[in-house]
Amino acid sequence: MTVATPVPLVFGDYALEDRYRLDKGRVYMTGIQALVRLPMMQRRRDLAAGLNTGGFISGYRGSPLGMYDHALWTAKKYLKENNIHFQPGINEDLAATAVWGTQQVNLFPGAKVDGVFSIWYGKGPGVDRSMDVLKHGNAAGSSPHGGVIVLAGDDHGAQSSTLPHQSEQVFSAAMIPVINPANVQEYLDFGLLGFALSRYSGCWIGFKAISETVESGASVWVDPERIRIVMPTDFQLPPGGLGIRNPDPPMEAEKRLHGPKMAAVKAFVRANGFDRTVIDPPQSGTRARIGIMTTGKAYLDTRQALEDLGISEERAKALGIRLYKVGMTWPLEPEGARRFAEGLQEVIVIEEKRSNLEEQLVHLLYNMPADRRPLVIGKADETGHIILPSEGELTPTGVAMVIAGRLMKHMGESPELKQRLARLEAKEKLLAAPPAKVARTPYFCSGCPHNTSTRVPDGSRAMAGIGCHGMAIWMPERRTALISHMGGEGVPWVGQAPFSGDNHIFQNLGDGTYYHSGLMAIRQASAAGVNITYKILFNDAVAMTGGQPHDGPLSVPEITKQVAAEGAKKVVVVTDEPDKYPKGTEFAHGVTIRHRDELDAVQRELRDIPGLTVLVYDQTCAAEKRRRRKRGTFPD
Ligand SMILES: Cc1ncc(C[n+]2csc(CCOP(=O)(O)OP(=O)(O)O)c2C)c(N)n1
Ligand code: SF4
Structure with missing residues (x-):
């Protein structure tokens, strides 16, 4: 540029x-x-x-x-x-x-x-x-x-x-x-x-x-x-x-x-030079033999890898390495890419995740005259052996191992490179060592409403949803398994129910997700007529992403009316403060307000009602409470 x-x-x-x-x-x-x-x-x-x-x-x-x-x-x-x-x-x-x-x-x-x-x-x-x-x-x-x-x-x-x-x-x-x-x-x-x-x-x-x-x-x-x-x-x-x-x-x-x-x-x-050659041997010096095409974070990994191998820019030029950094990864600009690749012996495409540049480059070079067309490797080498896996993430050491391997393949053994590689491999092994025995499973914050709301009565199971409450999946006593994408909550049960001996399921759904797309999932469950109890966890924040407010007006009374309109047979609000709703608050017809101490009993009642039922669990996120108290907007 x-x-x-x-x-x-x-x-x-x-x-x-x-x-x-x-x-x-x-x-x-x-x-x-x-x-x-x-x-x-x-x-x-x-x-x-x-x-x-x-x-x-x-x-x-x-x-x-x-x-x-x-x-x-x-x-x-x-x-x-x-x-x-x-x-x-x-x-x-x-x-x-x-x-x-x-x-x-x-x-x-x-x-x-x-x-x-x-x-x-x-x-x-x-x-x-x-x-x-x-x-x-x-x-x-x-x-x-x-x-x-x-x-x-x-x-x-x-x-x-x-x-x-x-x-x-x-x-x-x-x-x-x-x-x-x-x-x-x-x-x-x-x-x-x-x-x-x-x-x-x-x-x-x-x-x-x-x-x-x-x-x-x-x-x-x-x-x-x-x-x-x-x-x-x-x-x-x-x-x-x-x-x-x-x-x-x-x-x-x-x-x-x-x-x-x-x-x-x-x-x-x-x-505008989105893609540029960062290192190139001068015309008068060693002929460029090995090209590296890379982009984004993989470019940083590549620079680190070269440094770890003791290959400075000058040394890279002397070794005949040409480095091409791509700014626009799709569509790959063909003229620059061809100019970069032409006459090289080999191009190593270093990119994280699935191949994108590599596939485009191979396509661009396929019809080039064979004597000017380089070998292209990336995810796999020329034998099909995986060298830069598409799963997981690249590390500078992993990249260094590939570059060193290819350099030695073309230029012969190098004691210095071997020594550096051995050091890097030892470091990599250390990093890959099994984790310490005391692994800590993430858990709710102290005072988190989900700690209570995600409990399930004996004889029932629940499905998890996107959000902080999804951590219930790691707590065996919650009998909460499987998570869907945001907005699909409860709908897997529509596919399971006709073929399952289980009669009913609880489904957790955060209020942020409810507002984003979850209401449509409730509509689907209602339309299918399955026995399901949605637990809408109203913690008054989109907690997992940093405690943002909802993106429009949303309140517990409103939720009760919306889900009733979707066909909920029974709606119950469970809260730590049943007296907090001012007199005259308009809930949907027939809604009852219960204390959270009765959560187990309420859930047992709801699971016995055929069709769609909803429990709105109303308690503010503990982290959000702390933030609001600091700002003086929440009572101490
Ligand atoms: C389609 C999609 N968009 C955004 C996200 C990121 N995301 C993960 S959890 C979350 C917030 C969920 O908030 P809420 O449902 O209120 O649950 P809470 O964390 O408050 O328990 C978001 C936005 C996502 N996983 N999927
Ligand atoms: S941020 Fe809020 S909702 Fe998330 S775990 Fe902590 S207290 Fe619970």
Whole structure:
């Protein structure tokens, strides 16, 4: 990418607010904060270019983007100053639909701005559940002075997820180009390039955020004009451009997406150097023999691996190593990729999770004349032996072992490399050693309502749901097994019930999940007529992701009315404070309020009622209580 000369550092008064306030210079921030700053920088660039734009951000929380909404709320003042509107979605799918709407603003004469640039955010499963709208939005396109960035929080190691996740293949299925930043500076630089690319190509732009980068901190250059955007000279936009339009028949939208939009993406990536050769032997020196193609966090692993092997940039050049860092991982820009690979003996593709770059590279090189076409290895070597597994995560040591192995295969044994490898292998073994005998199973916080609410009467079993209460799964006495994705709670029972000797099931459902999508699951269970008791755990917070408030009005009386309307045969509210509801509080007809000491008895009553029954367990999250007490908003 083309970068302006940085302004000199000025050391003086420094405030944490500088990360949003400072116009130029260098500021320390995390990846999350960079994503808060990014739309402000876009707005400043637009103003400088004489454009009156607005910004819009919507999505749904989930690690590693769990705290993005918090950071946006904290920066409310700065967002407002920059005409940026943050509207959390009640779920990812609807958030993406609102983002789609922002690109439609300028199709109508009532538009008050020249365009709206938008950011959607969501955890990997949120990307999955939003596929329909992402496909529609990308096919329709972005507006010429708007643009859309689709932030995917990918949890490669399932550190805080029910499944590991990788969004590249999902995005490519929707033909959404994907940027993979490797550090905090690239969140800003590629972010600005991403908006520009979206405007130019009419595509929505996928943007990968993994915890190693988005949760890291760095001192970064923040000048909005730091990135010089270059318009391609080798591609001619069709008259009228590639943006959103109305009407837009589906086959026309497809033709535009498959043809000129994809060509525009590649031309823009080429012109702006998204992908670059980081190390290359000089023409006069050793011929480049081994190429390494990598991206994002795997690029950092590769740099660390080279360092661990004692291979500096100079040494790499002397060994004939060429290193290619890819910024846009789908679609792989073909000209740069071919130039990188041509004439090499071998290319090692180093990428985390399933193969994405490797498959595209092999496809690009397949028809190259055999004498110029390198061997390509990645997930497996030329014999099919797995060397960089798609499951789990890469480590610098694992990468170092592969690089060293390949170097020695081509250049012969090296005592120094062998010695370094032996040291690394010993370290790896130590890390892979069985965990200490006293492993600690995660447990509820002290005073957590779920500690009581997830109990199950003798003779019954329960199914878990997404959220803190899901920890019940690790507590054998709770007889709570199996978890579904967010919003599917209880519905597996619809498939089990006709074939099971069990007559009834309890299903835990957090209030955050209820509001996100859980109500639809209740409707499905009701429609199927199965015997099920939903325990809606109203802890008044989306606790597991940091204690966010619900994304709209939600109260216990409202829940009772909603589930009654869905056909619940009996609804009971169980609480630690039965007297807390003011006189005249409007619950659904027939609702009873019981003390939590009666939880077991209430559950026994409900399980004997055929069909859908609901127990709303009302007690505030203990961590949230502590936070509110500190703020003076909860009684001591
Ligand atoms: C589709 C999807 N989006 C987001 C998440 C991330 N996530 C995991 S738990 C959780 C919060 C659940 O809150 P709630 O249902 O209120 O349960 P609590 O943690 O409060 O017990 C979220 C948003 C997810 N797992 N799946
Ligand atoms: S954060 Fe709240 S809901 Fe989660 S375990 Fe702690 S007290 Fe329970």
